[in-house]
Each structure stands twice: as structure tokens, then as C-alpha cells.
Amino acid sequence: MTDRKSLFKNLEALASQAPAIVDLFNTEPNRLDRFVMREGPLRADFSKQAISGNALDALLDLAAKCHLEEWRAKLFAGETVNTSEDRAVLHMALRGVGGTKDIQDDVNQMRRHMAEFADEIRAEGKFKSIVHIGIGGSDLGPRLVSDGFEAMAEQALTLRFAENVDGASINDALSGLDPKETLVIIVSKSFGTQETKMNGLSARAWLSESLGDKAGEHMLAVTANRERAIDFGIKTENIFDFWDWVGGRYSVWSAVGLSLQIAYGPDVFSEFLEGAEAMDMHFRDQPLQENLPVMMALTGIWNRNAMGYSSLAVIPYSRRIRKLAAFLQQLEMESNGKGATRDGEPAGMTCPVIWGDEGTNGQHAFFQWLHQGTGLGGNGGAPVDFVAVLKDHENRPEHHAALLANCFAQSEALMIGKPEAIVRKELGDRADIDALAPQKTFPGNRPSTTITLDELSPFALGHLIALYEHKVFVQGVIWNVNSFDQWGVELGKVLATTILDEMKAGETGHHDASTTALMGLVT
Template identity: 50%
Template sequence: MPSCRSKEEPRVKGAPAYLSQALAPLADTAAWKAFAEAALRADRGAGTLRVLEAAGLAVDLSTQAQSPELLEAGLALLAERDFGAWRERLLEGGIANCTENRAAWHTALRAEEPPGRVAGRVLAERDRVRAFVRHIDAQGRYDSVVHIGIGGSDWGPKLVVSALGYAGTRRQMRFVSNIDGHAIEAGLLGLDPRRTMVVVSSKSFNTTETLNNAQCALRWLREAGIADPWEHVVAVTANAEAAKRMGVAPERIFTFWDWAGGRYSVWSAIGLPIALALGAEALDGLLQGAAAMDAHFAQAPLERNAPVQLALTGLANRNVFGYASLNIAPYDARLVHLVPYLQQLEMESLGKSVDLHGQPVSVPTGPVVWGMPGTDGQHTFFQWLHQGPEGAPVDFIICREADHPYPEHHRLLVANCLAQREALLRGKPASTLETELAAKESDPERAAWLARHKAHPGGRPSTLIVLPRLTAHSLGALLALYEHKVFVQGVVWGINPFDQWGVEYGKVLATGIAEELAGKAPVGQRDPSTAHWVEAWRAAL
């Protein structure tokens, strides 16, 4: 295991002993300056086909900045940022999450043969989940599942069930996350309590939204005359003791561990709803696809390593070309929940303003991630992508083969995806348009004027990610591709992609405001606007 401590440099005061000062601010390094200069000189016109193969996926980076010089500069930058040691630390269960002093070992959860230190626990819990699903299937007792969780406990299962269960699931699945009472009301509406299982998923098992929604579901079960509502409740958590104190039977508590971050937890027992909805084989396929991407990330040469090269492309777009956002455009209606899943993964991981030593970052970090499935996006925001002054890089995601019986639909879908990508790259200058319009317009001045309105600047970067088909395996590989991309960017930026202190601070403030709304005296001073609305709602609630 590589040490995090430099022999040459003293550590920052207050930082853990394994962090050193050897990592200079990114903008100050010669390697970064060389990378930025190479990016500015690189070809941005798709002069060379560049497609990387990874775990069954094809990642086409042809329309991103590319040149032999930029490739070499990227490899030098990774070496300067000690990427090899950080990757080893991640994959071998070292301290990758420095501020919380623990591993970020989600790769162990999906390995066919998990690392020895955790193999017994991971395999035992994996077997427990599958045995439970087999038992429930054999019983035939539940035809509905209400899954209660939020954030990482919700987005992963919801994405997979929606994507792979679009044509039907073994049981009716409802996902409840928001503390807005309309969410739990809709989640329970119309279900038969006697044939409904409630799955409560929370890593800490103290998440406000999840516990309040769980209490609502328990009341619903009791009010239906169910003598022991706990027979209908299952918990998935890293805090089994809290679940027991709540009342969940130990045999119905499935666990994972603090070294599996919430937004990386779909590979753990958090995936239970996937198995209940689609069968254990779907969950197994998801893990296998992610493990295949892990193997590629660990073993492929860096110049052909898809997550690494995707990350370097993103760094150039963010910090050299100045793009502040990244658009995700899955050309597959089944991937409707992919965008919010990736929003959490990228923005919660990379939305940091200090480096590992607590010093201000020297360049902007994670971009805003946004989007929706195509072709809907073409009728929503593609106008901005094509002609807005800023623009944004786009990740186009599509399947080579469809699973429906309408080949003409798939041809049109593919045609739209490729056309939008080509239009972003090529653009159409006003001079060409003016010539075309001159043949239709009698007034040359009007033709020139109209041409300026119709002109597309072009030169806008995109990546095309092609899945063979949308299967559990290919979806697992896709999610792991983005996980590793985010990790690489965190290493280069010198930030911790595995904590989320901004989210935690908001939770603390919300607790205090909730107490004030319930009638407790204010603690401390609030800004005038917050104080006004707390008082207004205190009188109404």
C-alpha cells in the first residue's frame, strides 16, 4: 500500500499524518501549464477517430480536443498528481476519503471475489439478500414494495428498476424520497397494506426524510389493522443498531459499511429493491458490469483507459476552455433517472472549494451537470447548446440495439443523436447561410440579416458512449465508468470526492428551524428573511 506521506514535505497542520504538502496547487504546477497549453493547440475538429473500448462500451472522444502532445501532457499531469498511488489506494481499500479517515471501497462490493479483508462480510451479506428474495418469491406474500430512502439510497435503485423494468416488474414498485407529504401519500395510495412490503434504506438510519416517511408508512400499516406492521418492514443500513431500536427485526436488517459512500452504495444491500423488482440475476449482472469496468480502470494502459481519458477531457473542458456545465443526453427513454443519478455523483463529489489540505482550490472544480433524455431535450434546451454564447460539452449515450419491436423508431433515434452531435461540432457559418438564403430571398440585406440569426458557431465538444444494449451488465459498466472518471478528476484537482460537508451543514440548520417551527425558542440569530418566514409559518402550522 503506498504511503500518503511525503518524505520531503512536512504535513499541513491539522491534516491527517498521511497527507503531505507535496501536492502543490494545480494551477502552479508545470505539468498543468503544459496540459493547458497542449489543449489549446489540440485539434478540436474531429480530425482523427478516437474510440476507446471498455467493458463492452464504446467511448468516442473524437470530437473532444485531441493530439499526441495533449495525450502525453495528460499522462504527465497524472504522474505529477500521484494518480497511480491514489488509484491503488482506492482499489485496495486504503484511506481514500481523507476528511472522514476511511476507505471508499465500493469496488469491493461488486468484485466477484472481494478482497480478503472484507470478503467474508461482503459475500455473506450478498448471499443474505439473495436468500431473502428467494424466500419472498416463494411465499408469494407481497405484490407491492414501497421503497423509502433519499439521495444515494434512492437514486441508484430507482434508476436501475426504471431502466431495466420499463416493460414490467415482478412487483409494483413505489419509490418515496422527498419529505413533502405528497410523496409518501402518492407512494402508498391505492396499495393493499396486507400485500405491501416497506423497505427503509438509509446509511446512517437518522436521515430526517427517510425516518419521517417510514413512520408514516408504519401508521398506514397499523391503521389498516395489521397486528404486527414490523413483519412488513425491511431495513438496509450501515447502522443496524439504530434499525433495531426503531423496531425492525434483526433478520430483516441488511447491512453495508461506512467505507461505502451513499452515492456509491447501489452495489451493496441498497440494491435489494432491484432484486425484488427484477430478480437477483439483474442485481448480479449490474455488479458484474461494474466489476468489468473496475478491471479496465485498474489494468488498461492510461492512454486507452476510458475513465481516465474521459476525466482528462472533462478537465480540459472545465479549466482550459471554460465550460461551466456538462450536459447528459441519454438517447434512451429508459434512462430518465440517469441524469439526477449523475448529478449527485458528480456534483456532490466534485463540488468542493478547498483542496485536501484545506487550502482554496486554484482552478474551478466540478461543473454543473444537467440534461434529460433525447429526443425530448432537442425540444427543450438544445437551442441553447447550439446557439447560446456559452454552450456546454454533451455526453451522448445510446444503445447500438433496441429492445422494442419498432426498428424505424430506433433508426430515427440514432439519426437524431448523431445529427445533433455533428451539428454541435460542424456548426454552420453565416456566410454559407447567406448564400443559401440569397436564392430564396429577393432582398440581399434581409438574407444577410436572417443568416446571422440562423448561424451555428460549431466547435462544441461532445462524447458519444455506445452501449451494445441496455442490460444490467452494460448499465453497471456505465455507472462505474462515471464513478472512476469522477475519482480521477478529484485526484487531479486535489480534492476529496468522497465527502459532502455542505450537505451536512444544511441538515444541521434544518433541524434547528424545524424545532423553532414546532414552538421552541430560537437559538442564535437568523438573517431577517429566514426569521420572518420562520415566524410566519410558526403562526400557521
């Protein structure tokens, strides 16, 4: 059995002696050769992390001793890596990598069916708008990708999303649309998710009000529970399947992406799948020391377990992928936000809090804290993943140059800071210098990774998302947690259903005093 505690203790010892990041560029003249990696259209610069060459060697040794290569082989072989639910994890099969021949045959059949259906809808011209109803993995992935496709796609249909049980969500999605020209796609693996079912019922009522019995011709379902979809009233020929081995937060590559195919065309979606497939093969085939997802994961392990950072800021300097942080919150925190190992033991420090916003908006909000804020263990701020697109897709070259300049400047400023000696020299002989100088001092030495995409093509977007997916898997192996269940999500669903039933019946049930009082506020 791997003694992870002693391995992490070794990392902590190295971290306590870590030199300033800026000094590593002087002591390691070939630093960029080892800490910058490129795969296809994606370049990742890890050189501004507080990781020396020796520390990286220790991290690679940690990965090897946690049997990462063996776990990676199990993943791609389709063996059971979701141990608590006794399932294989085969979302890579959706883009053509891994899985048995039977699984690949099923996937290829579904992909052909989706593409033919999307082409037929687009050619027919009957529908001008699509309303995609889902929540969690059935919403966050398609929503992120839809924004990204807008950068380069042509002839897109109007695509709107309804996710929240709050009535404003479905109202906003339907507002101003013509029911005669609207296609509603209900996406739910179980077809029992409360939010999705309620929004689906409201959308059906909206269609029926104008279309009567023909409303069913405007509704599709994507689900792993065909029987429930039929009970809901979806026609059999309008149901698209996906499988138990597809986790919700890994499902955008499946029929969950049907709305994307219809809105932007099957060719665009196929390119998106190809980008993910290329990252799959890189992760599967490259040795650990040359493996981009492994490097991403080890950087996060260092910051979380050795440096003690409790969060990671993700800042996309591209409005078209502004939902990246929200998408990664589910991907990373639902996957690895676990307190128990696969063996039922306390897990120690696992997934950090993922948060962020688009640049440059964040600079005028929380970057103050990133530069000068305090944190646990003496480490201020948080590590940052900067994500930028090098090509200007908006035909605004001056805007784009300013956007990139801000991105690159922020990563440099976080690293170099501004020493108090320089501040004092600038302030001169001011009487309040002793009070003011510390306030204008920036400690620096705050780590970041900068990821650049050559362009925001569907291929590059697939590449980026798959990179983070595999990063999550690697970290789960090293923390020894199951990255593919989500018991914490299920608990809240059960309690919400109980409380809703009690509120409808005018009862309060057996709850604590606070919850009972809150239920009493609802009339």
C-alpha cells in the same frame, strides 16, 4: 509536491491554440484509433472533443505527475483515500474487487443472505408491491437502475420510491397499493436522515391502520446503524447491514439494492454487479493511455480547466436511463464539488455543473442554448455526453431508428455548425439579410462524447455506472480534492433540524431577518 498550477497553465496554453474539432479529422487521419475506446458492451467516442493528439499527451502527462497510478493502487488496496474521515473506500469490494479477505467474506455472506431472502419473497408470492424509502444515494442509484432493468427484466414486482420530505412523495408511492401485499424497505445509512425517517413513519402508520400489530412483518431496514433501526421498531431479522466504507452515492451495489433483487430477481442483480466488476478490473489493470475511465476524466479536465466550460450536459437517448443526469449530479457534484484541496488550500476550478434530460425531449428545450448560447470565456454552450443504446428493447424499430438518428445528428451538428457564408447563400437577396444571417448561423466547434451500449442489459448498466464512478475518482486525484466526503450536505441538515424544532415550538430563534420572516409565514 505536484505543481498543479503550472501543469494547468500548460493546458490553457494548448487550449488557446486548439484547432477546430472538425479540422482534427483532417490533420489526424487515425484519430478514431486513439479517441475511440471499447470495453465489453460499451463504446466511447471522444473524437468530437477539442483535443488534439498533442493535447492528449499533455493530459496523460498531467495524470502521471499527479501520481494517478499510485492513488489507483491505494484505492484498490483498501488504503485510506478518504483522508478527512480516515476511511478506506471499498465500494468495488461489493462487486468482488479489492478489500481484505474478511471484507470479502462479509460481502459474500450479505450477498447470499440478500439473494436467499429475495428468492423466498418472490416464491412466496405474498407481496405484490415494494415501496423503497430513501434519499440521495439511497434513492438515486436504485431508481436509475430500476428503470434500466425494466428494459429486459421479466416477472418484476411493482416497485415504487419515496424520497422527498414533501408529503406528495410518500402519498404517490402508497397510492392504490394494498397494505396486505406491500413490503416497505427503509434505506438509510445513519437511520437518522430526516426525510427518510418521516416517510418511514408515515408508511408504518399506513400499514398499521390496516394490519395492526402485523405491520412490522411488512417492514425491512437497510442501514449501517442497526441500533437506530431497532429503536424505530424494525425487527432484528429484518435488518440488512451495510458498512462505513460504502459511501451513500456508491451504495447501490450493497444491500441498498435489496428492493431491486426482490423486484427483478437475484440473477439480474448479480449480472449488474458483474458488469461493474468488469469495469473495475479494466480501470485497475489497463495503462492510463488505454483506460476508459481515465480518458473520460481527462476529457472533463480539459473542458473544465483548459477550455473554461462551467457545466456538462448528460443526455441519455434512452428513456430507460432517463435518471442518469440526476444520478450523476450527486455522484459528481457531491464528490468533487469542493473548494478546498486535501491540504486545505484553495482548489481552483473543480467539478462543473452536471445537468441534462432525456433525448429527444431536450432537443425541444435547451438544445437551442447548446447550439447558439453564449458562455464564460468566449465558449458557448456546454460539452455534452450523449448516451445511446443500440438495441431496440421496445419492439418499435422505427421509433428506435429515429431516436438514434437524432442522437448522432446532434453530436455532428454541434461540431460542424453552420457558417454565416452558407446561411447568406441560402437567404439570397433578402433585404433583411444582415439582420437575419447572424441569427441563423451556428458557430459549431462544440465538444461532445458519444457513449453507446450494445444493449441495455444489467451487465451494460453496471458497466456504465462504474465507468462514471472511476471517472470521478480520477478527477478528484488530479484536482487534489477528497471525492468521498460531503461536508456541504451536513451543514444544511443541521440548520434544517434547528429551524424545524423552532417552528414546532412556535419560536423563531436567532436568524437573519429574511429567514425569520420566512419562518413567520408558517402557521
